[in-house]
Every structure is written in C-alpha cells, then in structure tokens.
Amino acid sequence: MTRLIGKGVYGAIALGKISVFTRKEAAVKRTHIDDIAAEKERLEKAKEKATEQLQVIYDKALKEVGEANAQIFEIHMMMIEDEDYNESINSIIETQSVNAEYAVAITADNFAAMFASMEDAYMQARSADVKDISNRIISCLSEENSDSTVSDEKVIICADDLAPSETVQLDKDKVLAFVTAYGSSNSHTAILARNMNIPAIIGVGEELLKTLKSGDFAAVDGYTGEIFLDPDEETRARLEAKRAEDEEKKRLLQELKGKENITLDGRKINIYANIGSVDNIGAVLANDAGGIGLFRSEFLYLESEDYPTEEQQFAAYKRVLESMAGKKVIIRTLDIGADKQVGYFGLAKEENPALGYRAIRICLTRPEVFRTQLRALYRASAYGNLGIMFPMITSTGEVQQALNLCEQVKMELKAEGIEYSDKVEIGIMIETPAAAVISDRLAPMVDFFSVGTNDLTQYTLACDRQNADIEQFIDTHHEAILRLIEMAADNAHKNGKWIGICGELGADTSLTETFLRMGIDELSVSPAFVLKVREAVRKCDLSKQISQ
Ligand code: PEP
Ligand code: MG
Numbered sequence: 001m002t003r004l005i006g007k008g009v010y011g012a013i014a015l016g017k018i019s020v021f022t023r024k025e026a027a028v029k030r031t032h033i034d035d036i037a038a039e040k041e042r043l044e045k046a047k048e049k050a051t052e053q054l055q056v057i058y059d060k061a062l063k064e065v066g067e068a069n070a071q072i073f074e075i076h077m078m079m080i081e082d083e084d085y086n087e088s089i090n091s092i093i094e095t096q097s098v099n100a101e102y103a104v105a106i107t108a109d110n111f112a113a114m115f116a117s118m119e120d121a122y123m124q125a126r127s128a129d130v131k132d133i134s135n136r137i138i139s140c141l142s143e144e145n146s147d148s149t150v151s152d153e154k155v156i157i158c159a160d161d162l163a164p165s166e167t168v169q170l171d172k173d174k175v176l177a178f179v180t181a182y183g184s185s186n187s188h189t190a191i192l193a194r195n196m197n198i199p200a201i202i203g204v205g206e207e208l209l210k211t212l213k214s215g216d217f218a219a220v221d222g223y224t225g226e227i228f229l230d231p232d233e234e235t236r237a238r239l240e241a242k243r244a245e246d247e248e249k250k251r252l253l254q255e256l257k258g259k260e261n262i263t264l265d266g267r268k269i270n271i272y273a274n275i276g277s278v279d280n281i282g283a284v285l286a287n288d289a290g291g292i293g294l295f296r297s298e299f300l301y302l303e304s305e306d307y308p309t310e311e312q313q314f315a316a317y318k319r320v321l322e323s324m325a326g327k328k329v330i331i332r333t334l335d336i337g338a339d340k341q342v343g344y345f346g347l348a349k350e351e352n353p354a355l356g357y358r359a360i361r362i363c364l365t366r367p368e369v370f371r372t373q374l375r376a377l378y379r380a381s382a383y384g385n386l387g388i389m390f391p392m393i394t395s396t397g398e399v400q401q402a403l404n405l406c407e408q409v410k411m412e413l414k415a416e417g418i419e420y421s422d423k424v425e426i427g428i429m430i431e432t433p434a435a436a437v438i439s440d441r442l443a444p445m446v447d448f449f450s451v452g453t454n455d456l457t458q459y460t461l462a463c464d465r466q467n468a469d470i471e472q473f474i475d476t477h478h479e480a481i482l483r484l485i486e487m488a489a490d491n492a493h494k495n496g497k498w499i500g501i502c503g504e505l506g507a508d509t510s511l512t513e514t515f516l517r518m519g520i521d522e523l524s525v526s527p528a529f530v531l532k533v534r535e536a537v538r539k540c541d542l543s544k545q546i547s548q
Contacts, residue, residue, distance in 0.1 A: 001232045002211055006179070006204035008225035010286075012250075013243035014156055014177035014199045015219045015236065018212050021159035021166070028105040028138060030098055039093050043100040046140035051077050053136065068285050068325040076133050085111060085130070101141050108134030120312070122278060122319055128183075132163035156220055158212050177201070177220040179227055181208040201225050253531040257288045261534050265543040267516060271533050272328065272524040274502060277303075278316050281323045283527035288534075291328035291385075293450065293524020294502040295320060297373070298335045301342050307369065313376035321384025330387035330427065330450065330502075330524075333373055333402075335359040339466055354464055359392035364401050374409040381421040389427040389450055394434040399445050431455035431503070436484035443495035450524070451485050453503025460484060476505055482514065489518045500524055509536035516540055 033039045054077050061070035079085065085107060092103035108131050115127035154176045159166075161182045175198055183202040199222030212218065212229060219228045219239045228235050261271045272293030273284040284292060300308050300316055308316075321329050336342050337358025350356040363370035377388055390402050406426065413420050430436050431452030439449065453476070458465040460481050463474045485501070492499040500522030505511060507525035509532060515523065516537065525533055 001235060002229040004204050004207060004211065004227045004229070006201040006208075006225045006227070008199070008201050008222040009282075010198065010200040011223040011246075012177075012199035013219070013221055013223075013239050013246060015231075015239060015243070016176045016217070017153060017155050018158050018214055018216045018218050019155035020209065020212065020214045021157050021162065028101045030102040033093075033097055033099055036094055036097065039100050040090060042141065043089065043093070043104075043137075046100065046137050047080050049140040050133070050136045051080055053140070054080075066285070066325075068323055068327075071322065071325055072129070076129060076136075079129060079133050080137070101138050104134050104137050104141070120315065122315070128161065128163060132166075135163075156218055158208060160209060177222065179204060179208065179220060181206055201227060253535065256531045256534045256538070259534065259538070261290070261537045263516060263537060264539070264541040267540075267542055269516065269520065269537060270328075270500070270522040271530050271537070272330075272500070272502075272522055273527040273530055274524050275320075275527070278319050280527065281320060285323070287527045287530040289527060289530045291330070292320065292324060293328075293330050293500055293522055294389075295329065295331040296335065297331050297333060298340055298342075301334060301336060302340060304344075306344050307372070310372050310376045310379075313373060314379050317377055317380035317386075318383045321380055321386060324384055326385050328385050328387060330389055330425075331377060332389050332391055332429065333360070333370070333377075334363055335391040337362055354458060354466070360390050360398055360402065361392065363390075364398060367405065370402075370405060371409060374406060375413065378406075378409055378413055378420040378424065379418060381424045382419040385423075386421065387425040387427055387448065389429055389448075391429045391452070392431060392455070393428045393442070394432045396438065396441050396445065399428060399442060403445065429455075429502075430485075430488045430499075431459070433460050433484060436488045439488040439491035440494070443491045443497050446497065448497055449488055449492050449499040450522075451488060451499065451501040451503060453481065453485075453501060453505035456484060456503065457481055457505075476508070477511065481505075485515075485520075486518045489520060493519055498522065507533060509533060512536040513540045513542070516542055517546070 054073050058070050058073035058077070061073060088107040088110065089100070089103045092098060092106055093100060096103075111130045112127040115123050115125075115130060118124055154174050156177045156179060157170065157175055158179045159181070161180050162178065167178070177199040179201045181204050199220050201220060201222060204227065208227075217230055219231045219236060221227075221239060221242070228239075231239070260268060262268045270290045270293075272291040273280075273287065273289035274294040274296070275281065275284060275292055276296045276299040297313075297317075300313060304312075317331060320331070335358070336345065337347060337356060338353045340358075341347065345362070347357060347362075357365075363373075374388075377386065380386065388406070390399065393399055403426065410420060425447035427446050427448035427450055428435065428442060429452045430439060430449050432455070435442060436456070443449070454465060457463070457474060457476055457478070461474060461478060463470050465474075489499050498521040499519075500506075501515060501520055502524040506515070506523040507529040512523075512533060513536075523533055
C-alpha cells in the first residue's frame with residue numbers, strides 16, 4: 001500500500017480503479033508564413049470553432065451543474081474575444097511572420113505567466129483559463145482534440161491538473177473522484193467537483209502521476225486529502241465503513257438539494273449563505289443556497305496590508321456577483337473595530353471597543369474610505385443582483401447619512417458614464433437594541449432588515465461576545481432578544497419591507513419554527529448549514545397551534 005496526500009476540496013470517500021487522464025497536446029511548431037492575411041483568417045475560423053465548442057460545453061454544464069457553474073465557459077468565450085489577447089496573437093503573426101498556432105502558444109504562455117504572478121488568488125486561477133482557451137484554439141487550428149481515457153466502469157480520475165472544460169466534459173456518471181497533482185482550491189475545477197458531490201483532492205504533487213497508472217486500485221479520502229494506492233484490508237474496510245456512514249448522513253440532506261424552502265402548510269422562505277471571502281462561493285453553490293445573505297466585506301480589508309483600492313474591491317464584488325449568476329448577493333459595508341482590528345486604520349486603543357469606534361461609525365467619520373467602497377459596490381452592481389447593507393446602525397441619522405453618500409456616489413458614476421444598477425436594494429443590520437426599538441422609523445428608509453443576532457445578543461444582554469468567562473450568561477434564546485427580533489419583523493412588514501436573520505442564531509434549527517411564525521423572510525447561514533435549515537423548514541407546520 002502506498003499513501004499519498006494532497007488537499008481535500010470535497011469531503012467524501014471513493015474506492016475504485018484509477019484512470020489517468022491524458023490529453024493529446026497539439027504539438028506547436030514555429031513555421032514561417034508568407035501570407036499574413038490568410039493566416040489571420042485561419043486564426044479567426046479556429047476561434048469561431050472554439051467558440052462553437054464552448055457553447056456546446058456551456059449548454060451541457062448548464063443542464064448538469066447549473067448556471068453559476070456554467071458561467072466559466074461564457075467567460076472563456078469572452079476571453080477568446082479579449083482585445084489584449086487578440087492584439088498579442090495578431091502582432092506576433094504580423095511582426096514575426098509565423099503560424100497562428102505558434103502565436104497563440106506564445107501569447108498563452110505570456111498571459112498565463114502574468115496571471116500567475118498576480119497576488120490576487122482569483123487572478124492567479126485565470127492562468128489555467130487562458131491556457132485552456134489557447135489549447136482549444138490551437139487544437140482547432142490543427143484539427144486535433146483533447147481526449148480522456150474514461151472507461152465504461154466508474155473510475156477515479158487522476159490528472160496533472162484539470163481545466164474546467166475538461167472537468168465538465170467528463171461523463172460524471174463514470175467519475176468516482178478527482179485527484180490532481182496540481183491545482184488550486186480556488187479553481188473552477190474544484191468548485192465544479194464540490195458541486196458535483198464528487199470527492200476531490202488537489203495538489204498531491206508530481207509523485208501522483210509517477211506512482212499511479214490506469215487500472216490500479218485506490219481509495220480516496222476527500223476529508224483528509226489521502227489517496228491509498230492498493231490499500232490493505234484494514235484501510236479498505238475502514239474507508240468502506242466511513243463511506244457507508246457518510247453516505248447515510250449526506251443522503252438525507254442531499255435529497256433536499258433543488259427542493260424548495262417550504263413549510264408543510266406552504267409558507268416559503270429564502271435560505272441564503274454567509275461568506276467572508278470570495279473563496280467561499282464554491283461552498284455556497286455546493287450547498288444550494290438561494291443567494292448570499294451576508295458577505296462580510298471587512299475580510300478584504302483584514303487580508304490587506306493597506307486600504308484595498310476601488311479596483312481591488314470592484315474585482316472581488318464583481319466576481320461574487322457573477323458567480324451567483326443573478327441570485328441575490330448582500331454585501332455588508334465595512335464592519336471593523338472591536339474584535340476586527342486593522343493596523344493601517346490606526347485606530348486608538350479603547351476601554352470598551354465593542355461599544356466604541358466601529359463599523360458604520362468609522363465609515364461615516366472617514367467618508368473617503370466609505371466612498372471608495374460604495375463606488376466599488378455600485379460599479380459591481382452592473383454584474384448581478386446586489387444588496388448593500390450597513391452594520392451597527394443605532395439611529396435614523398446614521399442611515400440618512402449613509403443613504404446620502406450612496407446617492408452622491410451614484411451621481412458621480414453617472415457623470416463619469418460608469419454603469420451601475422438602479423435596482424440595488426439597501427438594507428440595515430438590526431444588531432443593536434436601539435435599531436430594533438426604532439425599527440418602525442427605520443423601515444421606511446430602507447428596503448430590508450437583516451438581524452445580526454451575534455451583536456444583538458451581546459448588546460441586549462450586556463455580554464461581551466469575546467469574553468469566554470461570561471459564557472453561562474449568554475442566553476441566545478433570551479426572551480428579550482426574541483422580542484426585539486419580532487418587533488423588527490412586525491415593523492418591516494408593516495412598511496412592506498422584508499427581514500432576514502444573518503447572525504448565527506439563524507442556523508439554530510430549534511428556533512426555525514419560531515422565526516417562521518414571526519414572519520422572517522430569509523435565513524442566512526454558513527454554507528454547510530443551508531440544507532440542514534431547509535430540512536427544518538420543511539418539517540414545520542405553521543397551521544398547527546403552538547403547544548405551550
Ligand atoms: C452579527 O452580529 O450577528 C453579525 C452577523 O455580524 P458579525 O458576526 O460579523 O458581527
Ligand atoms: Mg455584527
């Protein structure tokens with residue numbers, strides 16, 4: 001038995017034969033050409049053919065893995081038309097009088113190296129995409145196509161790396177698992193694997209392809225990232241048992257994918273997911289969340305050495321919106337201070353940081369920081385279904401100031417001829433008792449409320465959420481908290497607005513029925529809890545009297 005280890009990107013177990021994925025690399029030779037115009041025309045035809053192929057793949061992916069995941073092939077189609085990319089290819093053909101294959105290959109290398117050297121993980125992942133589209137064009141130029149060696153039997157696919165287009169082209173009924181020598185957990189391939197519910201391990205290293213060959217028997221543990229070649233009896237039995245146990249647990253929840261969040265008596269709600277990073281979108285999609293109810297944008301600031309620029313923020317928000325393909329994405333504006341300290345903000349040390357200079361208070365007193373974020377948000381709004389919400393609200397004045405700044409930013413963008421959506425919903429977090437108590441005044445000013453139960457609990461019960469010594473006094477089900485939520489829900493509805501819960505309490509299934517009875521319209525929870533909450537919603541019957 002040989003044990004190799006990589007990074008598990010989707011937790012599940014598989015045992016079976018290996019199929020090493022091979023592709024015929026189109027051999028690219030540099031040849032001199034005389035007729036530059038004819039060569040350029042040949043290139044255009046190959047690009048057309050590549051686009052047609054991508055359209056077919058896109059349609060297949062749309063059916064099998066949904067719009068959000070299929071979108072990468074739309075992006076590939078757009079990349080084929082990218083101005084800089086085409087300018088580079090055409091200029092190599094013209095200036096060096098060389099064949100199109102060679103010009104595409106050189107351009108692919110240059111662009112891939114450029115993306116790979118970028119700091120942003122998302123841009124790094126684009127390196128694989130540019131190689132993927134370039135190989136497709138080269139293969140269209142030379143009439144060769146890639147090939148996989150999937151047999152009729154279900155197999156564990158082992159590859160150096162898999163491009164997204166290769167991943168979806170595999171017949172997923174025949175794939176037991178993916179194991180790759182390289183690749184990033186941020187790649188679309190990993191996202192697709194997660195969404196297909198197929199155990200996946202990446203980054204095993206070059207040993208993978210040296211050690212394994214097609215037909216070998218192996219066991220894959222997507223939880224631990226281990227792959228066992230020719231497993232001994234004990235390992236095999238252990239993993240078989242883990243798989244059976246695991247499948248039983250997952251089966252019950254997986255059955256709920258694609259199902260509605262509807263109670264037995266027909267009341268529907270939205271179940272969205274909370275994320276802290278663009279990298280979490282895979283989990284949101286894998287767990288079939290209806291949208292993103294809370295994107296904690298401050299993590300962009302926490303991960304940076306300096307204030308993230310408008311461009312950096314725009315790229316991150318746009319990516320989330322595009323990945324969610326028209327589903328609602330609620331991005332919370334900067335919520336730093338208290339436990340989330342960012343060095344470059346130079347915030348003074350405070351006696352009571354939770355009651356201090358944080359969240360909206362920082363944004364309103366440092367309008368240049370807020371303005372940069374709002375510009376990035378509105379610019380990104382053109383790429384999806386955006387909602388913006390403000391944290392730590394305690395007064396109507398704060399909301400008014402924030403709304404004024406939004407209006408100012410929109411006017412600026414308009415004057416600059418920059419596109420933004422006029423359908424952006426604006427909401428506030430109800431996470432201070434003050435906001436809940438004056439929710440009748442706040443509701444007419446905004447489109448929605450989202451209850452931050454983590455802070456609402458801290459402020460209502462006067463219990464510092466950071467202090468482990470007072471754990472016993474933190475009663476998250478305290479009647480005061482539930483009454484405040486109900487008050488906010490009533491006031492939202494009286495004003496024709498919707499209300500969600502995005503604090504941890506939203507995932508507490510012992511309260512799901514209570515929240516539904518209050519009329520809560522949306523629950524936003526960690527991606528891993530989406531199906532568990534859906535299960536709880538589907539068991540509720542609101543037509544029955546509550547037993548006292
Ligand atoms: C909350 O307070 O409930 C909330 C969702 O925000 P955070 O946990 O980020 O403070
Ligand atoms: Mg909070």
